[in-house]
Amino acid sequence: xxxxxxxxxxxxxxxxxxxxxxxxxxxxxxxxxxxxxxxxxxxxxxxxxxxxxxxxxxxxxxxxxxxxxxxxxxxxxxxxxxxxxxxxxxxxxxxxxxxxxxxxxxxxxxxxxxxxxxxxxxxxxxxxxxxxxxxxxxxxxxxxxxxxxxxxxxxxxxxxxxxxxxxxxx
Numbered sequence: 001x002x003x004x005x006x007x008x009x010x011x012x013x014x015x016x017x018x019x020x021x022x023x024x025x026x027x028x029x030x031x032x033x034x035x036x037x038x039x040x041x042x043x044x045x046x047x048x049x050x051x052x053x054x055x056x057x058x059x060x061x062x063x064x065x066x067x068x069x070x071x072x073x074x075x076x077x078x079x080x081x082x083x084x085x086x087x088x089x090x091x092x093x094x095x096x097x098x099x100x101x102x103x104x105x106x107x108x109x110x111x112x113x114x115x116x117x118x119x120x121x122x123x124x125x126x127x128x129x130x131x132x133x134x135x136x137x138x139x140x141x142x143x144x145x146x147x148x149x150x151x152x153x154x155x156x157x158x159x160x161x162x163x164x165x166x167x168x169x170x
Contacts, residue, residue: 020059022072025079025122039121040145041083043076046127046159053162076124083122116144131157 008015025041032039046054052069059065081091117124123144130137135152142149 083120
């Protein structure tokens with residue numbers, strides 16, 4: 001598999017992974033699709049400031065954190081363009097991503113009937129929307145994934161610890 005994905009010849013040795021890496025969704029999905037393996041990617045988008053701040057403990061270099069954020073966004077945008085906006089003429093870019101709206105997420109001029117942006121087993125969800133809407137958002141995700149369940153997990157707002165304490169008290 002390492003040779004197929006990355007061109008590495010391991011010759012029976014264990015693969016040595018870098019300390020930090022990000023999964024290229026598109027490459028990974030294409031490879032597993034070619035193997036006949038069905039997979040579903042749920043891409044969770046977080047507030048960019050909180051995402052950046054949340055990684056301070058395990059990535060103290062601000063330049064590296066910023067670079068990771070940029071690479072991660074490119075990976076997500078590539079997956080959106082490849083799988084969700086596959087047949088749409090206008091693709092998302094790092095500049096247009098913040099203005100990407102549901103009306104652009106269409107099939108041949110007709111709105112797809114989905115509560116969340118999804119297609120080809122790739123779904124984009126918002127962490128903040130999940131926390132804010134709770135059970136409603138979980139049910140929307142279940143509907144998008146075709147899951148029939150009444151189970152609603154406990155949803156914890158993990159963003160609070162990254163916000164200014166004064167704001168948290170109000």
